[in-house]
Amino acid sequence: MRAARILRDPYLVAIVLAGLAALYPIVRPDDLTTLGLGFLTFIFITQAVSWNIVGGFAGQISFGFAAFFGTGAYITAILWSRYGWDPVLTLPVAGAGAMVVALLVGLPVFRLQAQYFSIATIGVGEAARVIAINLDSVTGGASGLTLPFNIPDKSWFYWAGLTLATVTFLVAAWIRRHRFGLALFALRMDQSAAESLGVPTAIFKNLAHVVAAFFVGVAAGLYVVYLSYAHPDQVFGFDLSIGMVLMNVIGGIGTLWGPVLGALVYFPIRQIMLADPRLIAVNLLVFGMLLILIVLFEPGGILGLLSRLGLVARTGVRLRSSGTPRDVDRGVIVE
């Protein structure tokens, strides 16, 4: 019983898991392949968890998160390669830049209801990519930007990625339990009802968007430092936005651990598939089919499946019915 309660504390579980993961570079500092893959996994977890704040908690499915990733990536790339900043110092600026873009996008686009928001965000991502390619004096255009090669070692990246993913997760967990997160749940289930109860839905949606964009921007900054290369088709690519949707749907949209699980499933498969150029199309074909099957048969994703088998407690929001989230059951809102 006690153990079950401890397992239910997301902060504690996350910190313990992160602590264990942090030991790997100490035990095997020469396993560069795993350290590199680990770093990329943490970047994907960060993206998925951030996306979930907007797409899961607030129910605003966005297909445009690549705009934030690209912005963060180019801010770090340019400050580092042209102005000689230390890459680590560029990361907060990358996050802040992504926040500005999120606000510029969110102010008009959040005026739309959820469905229209989704379609409009497809345009946001595409617009950002086209603009980046055409601003060739800044972004290097279609030939990309080659960055300095004097980068830290893989263990550093592994730890940096792990720290970022953990912090992102803790912030998401805090949001979910806090009044802000409950307000997001409320507006997700019925925007008019939430508004009539005094939830400032427009402000909260933008706030969620901006917070999510910050972490995506920082992750993007780390990512380009790791790759030493930035190209609009890569850091603004639609497949990044699709990936964030897929990881959440696979793991369990709107849940705390769903995006983490989703990233752990999505990233390795993607990595194996993309290693062979002939399999790139097969990759998205498979994930598209998986998306259809999940929506039709198990909208809760992996976590939904596990809870159906009785292995975990049911949490989060179901795609189909607007079920009550557990936190509300537990009486976190008293007023």
Add this chain to the structure above:
Amino acid sequence: MFDLENVAALAVAAVLTGGLYATMSYGLALVYGVMKIINLSHAATMMLGAFVVLQLNRTFHLDPILGSIVILPLFFLAGMGLYRVAVRRVADVPIASLLLLFGTWLVAQNAAYIIWGSEDQSILTSYTYSTVDVFGLNVAVTRIIPFVLSLVMLGVMRWFLGSTDLGRAIRAVSQDRTAARLAGIWAERTSMVAFGIGTMLSAFAGGMLTLIFSFTPDFGGVFQLKSFAIIVLGGLESFTGVAIGALVLSGVEQFSILIPGWRASLVNLLGFGLLVIALVVLPGGLASLAARRGRKAAE
């Protein structure tokens, strides 16, 4: 650059492309009207329409115009099938239906990559480069034919929705699903037919687009965004609104080349730009949108 002949030529091109855009968007508006969902598989259908027409042209040397007509029953049935097998189950949950149709798009797009590859495709016909003289302007035949056929198609649709029982049922369900059901309309079947027609219209538009543009399995996405901008500009459901939205978008696209320093690669941003402008400065369109959503929520 601003001489009269140039402007007139651009205006003619805008009207001709506008006709095709109207047909392309009408399928999206119809499905939205009846089911209140945005059909993200619209992009897939347009792309598949274009590739099936290409395949018919390669295998049987079938003219792309005839091809676009031949494929209509195929896509009508495919649309109804997709509705029956999948969309029906999630039709009342906007987010789930959106994700489902997005999945359909991903599957179709990547299947097309596997079958037809990622190269730019185009269909050349004997009349691809011919022009005719319209009031002293040279106009490409490949622009006139889709325009005329689009008008015919929209005329048929107008007749169908106005004068047949099924068409009137579709309009009734669009206006108020509950009231339509109370009046004895089988809303489920009506939705299926509307989805079939929507799919058919976007495949038709895709086939016609092959006359003007080259295409890859990616090409539906850009036109889907344009269609969305058009139906938002036009107030989402109205027939006339779609036509006006289509004309506005194609007009802006054609005349954009008069802007100094303009790059052709930016042209696909205009649809998105118009969409944002419509959202920010045309609260009337938004108010009607919100009212419709309110009605849907009240059901």
